[in-house]
Amino acid sequence: MLNAKLNHSAHVKKHILSALVCFALFFSANLKAQETGTISGTVVDAETGETLIGVNIMVDGTSKGTATNLDGYYSINGLEAGTYTIVASYVSFQRQTITGVEVEAGEVAKLDLTLVPETEDLGDVIITAEAVLDNEAGLLRQRQKAVSFSDAISAESISNSGSGDAAGALQKVVGASVVDGKYVYIRGLGDRYTSTHLNGSELPSADPNRKSFQLDMFPSNLLENIVTLKTFTPDKPGNFSGGLVDISTKDFPEQFSFQLSASSGFNTMASFSELKIGEPSDIDFLGFDGGRRAIPEEVRDYLASGKEIPTLRDTRNDPEAEETLDRLSKAFNNEFRPREQQSTMNQSYGFSIGNQVPVFGNDLGYTASFSYGQSYSGYNDGGVSRYDLVGNFDNSELLFRRLDVQDIKGQRTIDWGG
Missing domain, CATH: 2.60.40.1120 (Carboxypeptidase-like, regulatory domain)
Incomplete structure (x- = not known):
């Protein structure tokens, strides 16, 4: 009984002590709060x-x-x-x-x-920007917003394809085909149905027998893009029915630019083959004849005198005409049969340089480019045949073969421009 009373008294003392401590802390904080603001x-x-x-x-x-x-x-x-x-x-x-x-x-x-x-x-701040059209992404955005149907190839794709000129680049465009390495046909129609523009201005043809412009004159290093339009729009001339080829060139670079490019290609029918091309001259690699195929000087002088070369009929009763024809004929190179020539891989090279320099307080831009390409084509197993229909078409069942020969072709093409 005594122990219980003692424990109860101890607990009461602890509670009283705790209450006193809390009161002292509260009073101290309240006193401090009253001293500050x-x-x-x-x-x-x-x-x-x-x-x-x-x-x-x-x-x-x-x-x-x-x-x-x-x-x-x-x-x-x-x-x-x-x-x-x-x-x-x-x-x-x-x-x-x-x-x-x-x-x-x-x-x-x-x-x-x-x-x-x-x-x-800060005053007026003018920000100007131009659409970047030398890559596929920029051309694709432009074509998505266009109201006409078109195809295009950018400078990025031209560089990846290894094309040395605009004609080679257009071979990668859907619906376009290049004839003789320079004339473009759109959708299979002839060159008379195609119009060629340079930066929006129509180009006249240098060939009096063709309407299409020679696209091998433009080195690929100067091209920003090539767009082929296949439908009419009000802002374009209406003198084409096949397509319109619009070539855009690069702007003058804002800083010094120098580019070199080289590419090669392999033709399974022609590369490293014996092609019937003929004996080459010393400067065939430049695209010029070294004199082997030139008209002899004696013949040129004879024609320059105003005389006509005698025909076989003229030589029958005229010994002088016979002697003249014999002499002029022997002046030519007597090698007419094509000889086999070892071909190599197709190759092309190019470089371009450009910059802007200050002249009298203004910027003068310049750009220059040069390209060179050599390619081989041909075949040794071609064939040419001609057949005649004998009798009435409804009653005849067979064709008469008049000609059946083997066709062999070899061609070496040199393209350079600047």
Whole structure:
């Protein structure tokens, strides 16, 4: 019984002690709070009146400060009684300093702030840009927005294909075919139905017998893109029914540019084969004859004198005409049969250079390009046959073969331009 009373007395003492400690702490905090003050308020935008989030509020000369919350509210506690200077700063707003803020012990000093946006007149800023059309992505975006049906090839694809000129590049365009290495046909129609433009201007043909322009004159290094239009639009001339080929060249480079390119190709029917081409001259690799195929000087002089070369009929009763025809005939090279020549791989080379230089206060742009290509084509197992229909078409069942010969062809093509 005595022990129970003692334990009860001990528990009562512990509770009394705990209560005294809590009271002492509360009294101390309350006493301290009464000795210090608080500054609080709201920060808003001077133009819109909207509260600003994250504004830095600092007490000048101390390390105390805070930032506004989501509602633009701030509160700085634990300030001793006195006069303070408050500094408010925020990105893109003018810094604001408030002096003479009185803080009294146990009181809350209300300080609402209004920040003015910080602006600076920089004048007019003009931004210009041009569509990039030297890659497939840019051309595809342009074709998606176009009202006409077209195909195109960019400088990026031309470079990857290894084409040395515009004619070689057009062989990669759907619906276009190149004849004789320079004339383009669109959708299988002849050159008279095709129109060729350079940067929007129509090009005249240098061949009096053809309407199509010789596309092998444009080196691939100067090309930005080639677009073939297959439908009419109001901004294009209506003098084509097959298609319109529009060649766009590159602009002058803004800085010094120098490019080299080389490519090679293999023809399964012609490369590293014996082709019936003939005896070459010394400068055949330049695309010019070295004199082996030229008209003899004696024949040229005879024709320049105004005389006509005698015919076989003229020589029957005229010994002088016979002697003249014999002499002129022997002046020619007597080698007419083509000889076999070892071919190599198709190859092409090119380089371009460009820059802009200041001249009398203005920029003068220049660009130059050169390309060279050599290719072989041919076959040894071709055939040419001609047949005649004998009798009435309805009654005849067989064709009479008049000609059946083996066809052998060899060709060496040299293209260069600049």
